[in-house]
Amino acid sequence: MSSSRLQQLLNYFEDYWAVEESTVKLLRTCVLERKLKRKESILGEGQLCNHLTFVVQGILKTFHTDKNGNQHNLQFTSENKWVTDFGSLYNNKPTELCITALEPSIVLQIKKEDLFNLYDNSPMFDRNMRIITENAFIEQQERVLQHISATAYERYLYFLNKYPNLSNRISNIQIASYIGVTPEFLSTLRKKATA
Amino acid sequence: MSSSRLQQLLNYFEDYWAVEESTVKLLRTCVLERKLKRKESILGEGQLCNHLTFVVQGILKTFHTDKNGNQHNLQFTSENKWVTDFGSLYNNKPTELCITALEPSIVLQIKKEDLFNLYDNSPMFDRNMRIITENAFIEQQERVLQHISATAYERYLYFLNKYPNLSNRISNIQIASYIGVTPEFLSTLRKKATA
């Protein structure tokens, strides 16, 4: 794999802690690179999730398809963010989620066995995944709070404000699905926002 | 502190991993017990969150008060669950949340410094907090999914089904605030559910 892409991952970790040489060595042996075309998936409904994925370039969406066939976006994952389905990864349960590229993308992946091996051999890697997960939890909690206390209009403004780079790169249909409204209704919110 | 309550915490951890004697010793020195009356708070808006809290008995609610004075319940924490405000705890930021007992309760608390000490001296404790946080993340994600894809009625039925013991012990006003509807509307949903 391209060493510059592994380097991006290492730089990312350096923001959290000084990565030991032994961990770098482990990462070098187990990190897999994968290129994705637009609309290509790394996880499909009913499959087992076997990887932890780090986005080097591009944007992925994680969504659920309900019984009526409607898609609901749970998460966008762009550069230097992680994505996986924890429920499926840890409990060996078939996933109800799908992870798909919205743009041509490059990701790094760590297989489940290698991930567990990293946890066992690098306590600092383990710790950093704890911190990363804590931050992800905070973000989800903030989002729940929005849904129980704010209107769709407020949620939209919040999204624009929090993810300015995403809102330029993602279609409004995807944004509507993320904040939990129909594309038609988002359209009226957008008119209101520019008025 | 009562050793039986520390024992409950140790039993809890044993479900995850075999606790080493050195960690037990550390816990014995730093775990604080606290009794709470109904409506008593362990964290108030504007304060710094300095503890990780484990509920031995009772139920706490974590809520946010919006600019109109309305409370929105983010979380209920009952026996053998953890609660804290990660954002405030790690970033030393004043919290926007409040954690209050819904029943007379007994909790165990670990101060921030002791918590960091535990992380440093017990990699398995660190790991288990990672796993606990991952599970909490999954739960929040499921809740977000509900809000972007399900009706209030479906969310209510889901709550009843997922937390049968909570729904008996908590007033409907609290449940309404948790699922994100007004108490009046929850009342109509309840009528529908028993019809």
Added chain:
DNA sequence: CGAAAATTTGACATGACTCAACTGGAGTGG
């Protein structure tokens, strides 16, 4: 027991969805 809080009810207002139609831009093949 008595005060405070929880729950219910009903009339009315508004937020958000559905469906169908229309517009306009981005690719694609001839």
Added chain:
DNA sequence: CCACTCCAGTTGAGTCATGTCAAATTTTCG
């Protein structure tokens, strides 16, 4: 370069879900 299709985005009419407010009733807790 044009004609074509496809998809994103918008608009509007009608409808349903949910909120607001006020009041009456019941339950809970000190």
